[in-house]
Amino acid sequence: MTQVPSEPLVDTLCIVGPGLIGSSVLRAARADGLIARRTIATDIDPAVCARVRELDIADEVDTDPSKAVADADVVMLCVPVGAIAPVARALYPHLKPGAIMTDTGSVKRSVLADLDGALPPGAAYVPAHPMAGTEHSGPDAGFATLFVDRWCLLTPRADTPPDATARIVALWERLGARTRIMDPEHHDNVCAMVSHLPHLIAFTICGTADQLAEDTRGEVLDYAASGFRDFTRVAASDPVMWRDIFLHNREALLAMLDRFRADADAMAEAIRHGDADRIVETIRRGREIRRSLIENRQA
Numbered sequence: 001m002t003q004v005p006s007e008p009l010v011d012t013l014c015i016v017g018p019g020l021i022g023s024s025v026l027r028a029a030r031a032d033g034l035i036a037r038r039t040i041a042t043d044i045d046p047a048v049c050a051r052v053r054e055l056d057i058a059d060e061v062d063t064d065p066s067k068a069v070a071d072a073d074v075v076m077l078c079v080p081v082g083a084i085a086p087v088a089r090a091l092y093p094h095l096k097p098g099a100i101m102t103d104t105g106s107v108k109r110s111v112l113a114d115l116d117g118a119l120p121p122g123a124a125y126v127p128a129h130p131m132a133g134t135e136h137s138g139p140d141a142g143f144a145t146l147f148v149d150r151w152c153l154l155t156p157r158a159d160t161p162p163d164a165t166a167r168i169v170a171l172w173e174r175l176g177a178r179t180r181i182m183d184p185e186h187h188d189n190v191c192a193m194v195s196h197l198p199h200l201i202a203f204t205i206c207g208t209a210d211q212l213a214e215d216t217r218g219e220v221l222d223y224a225a226s227g228f229r230d231f232t233r234v235a236a237s238d239p240v241m242w243r244d245i246f247l248h249n250r251e252a253l254l255a256m257l258d259r260f261r262a263d264a265d266a267m268a269e270a271i272r273h274g275d276a277d278r279i280v281e282t283i284r285r286g287r288e289i290r291r292s293l294i295e296n297r298q299a
């Protein structure tokens with residue numbers, strides 16, 4: 001039986017970068033008194049700090065990141081992937097003894113490689129990645145239930161203290177997520193397939209539609225049926241965030257793109273040669289995946 005905690009899992013929780021993900025954690029902590037006793041937010045953008053104050057979703061907001069983290073027991077970096085290693089390096093020396101640093105970045109291997117040698121051996125740094133989000137960003141976009149019933153993947157290093165990993169696992173479970181520990185390379189391969197490649201395809205297909213001749217483009221956008229609409233939702237995601245993801249997961253993403261290209265070519269061949277069985281078989285596999293996601297409450 002799961003034990004119900006009687007006091008907050010974290011005393012002071014500091015969110016660095018309270019955008020979609022960070023502000024969702026803050027809102028969840030407001031809604032559930034057993035996540036953190038006190039929350040602090042800090043952001044490189046003073047307008048974001050001001051907005052977090054207006055929204056009143058953190059107990060304290062400090063525009064000076066080194067002061068914001070000084071008192072925290074858990075510091076969660078919710079900044080774009082390219083900023084995680086530089087921010088971790090800059091802020092780690094300001095943590096109090098025993099504090100844990102964690103992140104929410106969508107790519108793991110290259111960020112951990114950047115951190116190698118920058119953090120002391122056995123540093124309490126626990127990389128995490130909630131597999132939950134939307135196409136929106138910024139502190140207005142967050143909501144308390146974002147992580148409920150979604151996966152959070154954790155990729156601790158061999159020398160990460162197990163009790164630090166256990167606390168971050170408990171934190172994500174309290175946020176409503178199911179957790180899984182895996183190695184960073186496997187994480188990046190899986191995410192290249194299930195998240196990064198689909199975004200690449202969505203950005204590209206919207207670009208393709210936009211480049212069509214003037215008359216056809218009008219039709220595409222006016223009469224867009226739900227299939228194309230679904231692509232436009234994903235393609236509305238933040239350019240800086242996705243630039244960082246694509247560049248930091250370059251190898252795994254390019255490998256998945258090559259596999260996808262080969263499969264798209266095979267589909268083109270089936271259509272060219274009227275190979276009805278192959279067309280039906282490919283579509284049937286897509287249907288089965290959708291059905292299994294619905295059965296597992298992931299769609």
Ligand SMILES: NC(=O)C1=CN([C@@H]2O[C@H](COP(=O)(O)OP(=O)(O)OC[C@H]3O[C@@H](n4cnc5c(N)ncnc54)[C@H](O)[C@@H]3O)[C@@H](O)[C@H]2O)C=CC1
Nearest residue numbers: 017019020021044045078079080081105106133134137138
């Ligand atoms: N958007 C999504 O659906 C998901 C995003 N993630 C990951 O979580 C992280 C945060 O993503 P979002 O919340 O969507 O981004 P966001 O754009 O909504 O918020 C990021 C915040 O970080 C701040 N920031 C940037 N550089 C900084 C620095 N050097 N120091 C302090 N603050 C800085 C920005 O001003 C912004 O307020 C990213 O690493 C992303 O890959 C993970 C799961 C889902």
Ligand SMILES: O=C(O)C(=O)Cc1ccc(O)cc1
Nearest residue numbers: 106130131132133134135195
């Ligand atoms: O909005 C969507 O469809 C997403 O896929 C959100 C998302 C974006 C990035 C991640 O690393 C995880 C989830």
